[in-house]
Each structure stands twice: as C-alpha cells, then as structure tokens.
Amino acid sequence: MVGLRTISQSASRVRKSVTNVRYASMRSQNWGPHTGPKKAKIVEVGPRDGLQNEKKFIPTDIKINFINKLSKTGLKVIETTSIVNTKLVPQMADGIEVITKINREPGVEYPVLVPNLKNLERAIKADVKDIAIFASASEEFSKKNINCSIPESLHRFQDVADIANSHGIAVRGYISCVVGCPYEGTISSAKVATIAEKLYKMGCYEISLADTIGVGTPGSISKMIEDVKEVVPVERIALHCHDTYGQALANIYCSLEYGVRVFDGSIAGLGGCPFAKGATGNVATEDIVYMLHGMGYETGIQLPELIKIGNYISQQLNRSNGSKAALAISLKDST
Numbered sequence: 001m002v003g004l005r006t007i008s009q010s011a012s013r014v015r016k017s018v019t020n021v022r023y024a025s026m027r028s029q030n031w032g033p034h035t036g037p038k039k040a041k042i043v044e045v046g047p048r049d050g051l052q053n054e055k056k057f058i059p060t061d062i063k064i065n066f067i068n069k070l071s072k073t074g075l076k077v078i079e080t081t082s083i084v085n086t087k088l089v090p091q092m093a094d095g096i097e098v099i100t101k102i103n104r105e106p107g108v109e110y111p112v113l114v115p116n117l118k119n120l121e122r123a124i125k126a127d128v129k130d131i132a133i134f135a136s137a138s139e140e141f142s143k144k145n146i147n148c149s150i151p152e153s154l155h156r157f158q159d160v161a162d163i164a165n166s167h168g169i170a171v172r173g174y175i176s177c178v179v180g181c182p183y184e185g186t187i188s189s190a191k192v193a194t195i196a197e198k199l200y201k202m203g204c205y206e207i208s209l210a211d212t213i214g215v216g217t218p219g220s221i222s223k224m225i226e227d228v229k230e231v232v233p234v235e236r237i238a239l240h241c242h243d244t245y246g247q248a249l250a251n252i253y254c255s256l257e258y259g260v261r262v263f264d265g266s267i268a269g270l271g272g273c274p275f276a277k278g279a280t281g282n283v284a285t286e287d288i289v290y291m292l293h294g295m296g297y298e299t300g301i302q303l304p305e306l307i308k309i310g311n312y313i314s315q316q317l318n319r320s321n322g323s324k325a326a327l328a329i330s331l332k333d334s335t
C-alpha cells in the first residue's frame with residue numbers, strides 16, 4: 001500500500017498519456033454523433049450490477065460461464081464483478097476468482113468496480129486492466145454506498161485513478177443518483193455536472209451517468225445531459241438507466257438526440273443496488289440493442305445470441321426474463 005501511495009505523484013503525469021491512448025482508440029471507433037455509419041456502444045453490466053443484489057449465492061462457475069458466453073456475442077465491454085467489502089455485498093465475494101478465471105477475449109474489456117486503494121491493490125494483483133470507480137451526486141447515497149462523503153470519495157478516487165493509470169489500467173467513472181435519490185429526492189443537474197467534470201479531469205475515459213432508482217424522464221434526463229455536456233465531451237458520456245418507472249428506453253432515445261452513444265444495459269433486465277431502496281432491474285440490454293438496431297445503429301452485437309444467454313441466466317436464477325424484446329422474439333421463434 002505504501003508503495004502504491006509513493007508513486008501517486010508521478011502517476012498523474014503517466015495518467016495523462018495513458019488516458020490519451022485510450023481516448024485515441026475510442027475516437028477511432030466513432031462513438032460520437034458525428035460522421036460515418038451510426039454506431040453505439042453497449043456496456044454490459046449484468047454480471048456485476050445484474051447479479052450483485054441476488055440474495056442466494058450464485059456459484060462461481062455459473063458466473064464464469066455466463067461471462068464467457070457474453071464474451072462471444074460481439075459485446076465489447078462486460079463489467080465483470082466488483083472488489084468491495086464482501087460483508088456488504090456477499091454476492092461479489094468471489095470477484096477475484098471470477099476475474100482471474102474467465103476467458104478474456106481479445107478486443108473485449110472487462111471492467112471491475114473498485115472503491116478504494118486497498119481494493120485497487122487486489123485488482124492489480126489479479127491483472128485487471130479496466131476498473132470503474134463509483135461516485136454519487138447524493139451525499140446520503142454516497143455515505144450509504146461507500147461510507148464517505150462526496151468530497152472524501154473524490155479525493156479517494158483521485159488516488160485510485162492516478163495509480164490505476166500509472167499501471168496502464170483504464171478508469172471509467174460512475175455517478176449514481178443523477179436525477180433522483182431514494183434518501184434526498186431530486187438532485188440538481190449542476191451538481192452532477194460538477195462531479196462529472198472532476199471525474200473526467202482525474203482521468204476517467206468515460207463518465208456513466210446513473211439513474212439509480214429509475215425516476216428520470218426525458219425531461220429531467222435531457223436537462224441533466226445538457227449540463228454535463230457543457231463540461232464533458234459528449235462522446236465521453238454514457239447513460240446507465242434502471243427501468244423502475246418504465247422510462248429507460250425513452251431516456252436512452254432522448255439522450256441519443258443529445259449525441260450520447262454509450263449505454264449501460266443488463267441482460268434480461270437483471271439488477272438492483274443493495275444501497276438504494278427502489279432500485280429495480282437495469283434496462284435490459286436486449287431491449288436497448290433491439291431499439292438501436294431498429295434505428296440503424298451498429299452495435300456489433302448478435303441479438304439472437306444475447307437472447308439465448310438472457311434465457312440461460314434467467315433459468316439459472318429461476319426468474320422470468322425481464323427483457324420484452326427477448327420474450328417476444330423467443331415466443332415468435334418457438335411458434
């Protein structure tokens with residue numbers, strides 16, 4: 001740990017160049033709204049956000065099998081697990097085993113949630129190449145989720161980002177509760193923009209704006225994106241929707257109008273946050289992909305394969321598939 005801290009200063013210099021390399025490779029993929037074929041990127045968060053709240057422990061082999069299957073669908077980013085306090089999130093207690101045992105396909109990124117330096121150290125030992133840090137726009141949620149205030153968390157994340165980047169590890173940044181919080185109610189978009197700018201400046205290659213409890217509508221989401229776009233280039237913005245109020249696809253559609261091209265989704269609509277009452281499933285990846293393909297966006301994802309895996313994991317969890325597109329297509333195919 002002491003070793004990690006001592007390299008923190010030179011790390012900020014290295015950070016800049018590593019971040020720029022990541023930017024260059026992302027730019028070549030044209031996630032922005034500009035010219036060329038219409039492209040969008042999906043960040044599959046099912047293995048982490050989708051599973052973290054499951055009460056019954058899912059055997060590690062099933063998690064690994066699930067991720068290995070997802071790796072063959074054309075997805076370019078699969079958020080694999082988290083390295084956090086195992087007493088608080090017991091479902092992710094096998095995070096290190098999962099990340100070390102999956103088959104990491106070339107061209108696929110496997111980010112892992114990391115909240116602090118101690119856990120970054122564990123991630124580095126496990127040869128993790130991509131991490132996600134997770135801040136919040138709500139003080140209360142920040143304290144409940146990561147046991148510190150927003151300013152303390154940003155201070156902590158600066159160290160994590162510096163050291164991660166100095167090891168060549170790319171860093172994605174989340175902001176939870178971007179329009180509403182289960183404890184504080186409405187959240188100001190100006191506050192979200194301030195935090196987004198800080199995460200971006202500390203070296204996050206992408207800022208994922210999370211509507212943790214799914215209260216956003218195209219009205220509140222567009223205001224929030226407008227404000228964040230002022231301080232973070234739109235091609236570095238991702239939207240992470242939960243579908244609690246059935247608004248997720250409408251919100252994604254409206255963010256497309258603002259130039260956002262990166263969307264987090266959870267296969268079969270799995271998900272929920274242990275620290276946010278009312279955080280139900282994430283928007284189903286299959287539904288996002290169905291909509292994007294229908295609008296002429298290329299995602300590189302084979303939807304039929306994704307649907308098979310959504311059905312597989314739903315069976316393993318003994319629950320019905322939460323994707324409407326998957327249900328409709330599976331029904332049509334079976335008749």
Ligand SMILES: CC(C)(COP(=O)([O-])OP(=O)([O-])OC[C@H]1O[C@@H](n2cnc3c(N)ncnc32)[C@H](O)[C@@H]1OP(=O)([O-])[O-])[C@@H](O)C(=O)NCCC(=O)NCCSC(=O)C[C@@](C)(O)CC(=O)[O-]
Nearest residue numbers: 083084085086089115134145146147174176177210212273
């Ligand atoms: C952030 C901390 C660590 C701060 O926790 P802390 O108490 O401030 O710091 P700590 O590092 O001293 O850790 C406390 C205890 O946890 C243990 N610990 C710590 N890490 C590990 C580990 N890997 N394996 C085993 N033990 C671990 C550590 O050893 C210690 O044990 P003690 O000394 O008390 O016996 C804690 O609050 C925590 O882990 N919180 C869980 C956060 C979390 O996973 N939240 C859910 C994901 S975020 C989310 O879902 C939102 C998102 C991203 O999807 C977007 C959205 O929709 O909003």
